[in-house]
């Protein structure tokens with residue numbers, strides 16, 4: 001099946017008949033042929049979005065919100081079939097795929113409500129008979145470039161606030177997850193988003209993505225992906241003075257202190273390290289363990305990891321699905337080799353798995369590296385797979401220092417029963433998200449999402465923070481004195 005782009009309300013073939021084959025990462029089965037669109041396709045999509053903007057920005061925001069309410073309802077009706085499609089195309093287990101769709105449902109309802117809020121403010125003027133207010137204005141065409149690890153949630157974080165605020169969209173999803181992206185666009189259209197307001201262009205970052213970044217008609221770019229690509233996106237978008245929001249990597253740590261509930265810590269660590277096969281930017285990839293419980297925690301983790309069933313996420317009973325593709329699996333294995341060479345001990349996993357039913361998939365055994373030290377590459381670089389490194393620390397101060405000493409700053413967590421430790425951690429962990437007595441994943445859509453340092457460029461997604469990115473302020477002064485009043489000038 002050859003997929004089509006969606007431009008100006010029509011499903012259209014790419015200008016050149018070039019495609020990449022999309023396969024199921026658990027079974028190797030072919031799912032679709034994904035267009036590798038070129039600059040001409042992107043140009044048409046941007047032209048459509050630019051043409052649709054003047055009318056869309058004038059649709060009353062509550063009406064735009066009503067469309068998103070319908071989208072939320074439609075996503076609820078289709079939750080299960082979208083989740084199945086998602087598991088087939090990117091591998092996460094079905095319960096997690098349902099969670100991914102649920103996140104989009106939550107975002108649809110939340111942003112639908114913003115149609116009747118999108119608050120600005122009024123404030124007194126320094127002059128008599130003068131009224132002052134600040135209101136939110138849409139910006140224009142939004143370039144939305146999304147990764148494959150949250151095929152419904154991440155596009156919803158970007159598209160729904162963009163739409164409710166009156167922007168139009170050129171959406172380029174990862175070629176690894178074309179099918180859910182296509183369904184999202186179909187749903188938006190069925191629910192009443194007018195032609196040209198949302199345009200979908202499949203293609204590579206180096207060609208279709210580049211065309212979005214270089215186009216002066218694109219006013220803002222929202223990108224989630226790797227640090228290397230994020231740097232490039234920021235530089236290209238910067239040349240064009242575009243507004244740009246980057247959500248990049250993580251090297252998220254769970255801190256376990258001697259006074260922690262160890263069983264709870266094991267639950268939280270296993271869920272956040274091996275859920276989504278470690279392919280979340282919020283995934284836990286370091287555990288910073290106080291020396292008194294290091295051995296006990298290691299043994300409990302190893303025991304729990306033995307119970308994890310690797311397999312096709314559509315099969316009931318599967319705990320951990322495949323990596324997104326074989327190249328990703330091989331990269332994970334390379335990192336385990338690097339860890340070994342640096343002196344880490346492989347306490348569990350450490351091998352690709354290709355037995356029996358898993359022979360055609362991209363499976364890797366959940367892996368625990370112990371005796372890791374903070375300077376090792378496996379303790380500093382994002383692996384984006386099911387590999388967890390255990391580092392021994394003496395106390396909370398050392399744990400916080402190690403947590404903060406990586407280029408990333410997305411999520412962190414602490415397991416402790418001590419209220420003083422808890423609040424010191426909240427104050428000093430230098431990440432955009434901090435969890436207490438829970439793992440590093442599971443951000444909810446009505447709070448700001450994003451990170452410090454190399455995780456991004458200071459913006460936040462989700463919550464009201466998303467409104468700040470997808471709108472700009474317009475300050476309005478209304479003088480009803482009937483005479484010239486001069487601000488700041490002595491009379």
Ligand code: UN1
Nearest residue numbers: 150280281282441442443
């Ligand atoms: C991501 O990995 O890019 O907090 C997003 C979480 C999810 C979103 C993760 N709600 O893990």
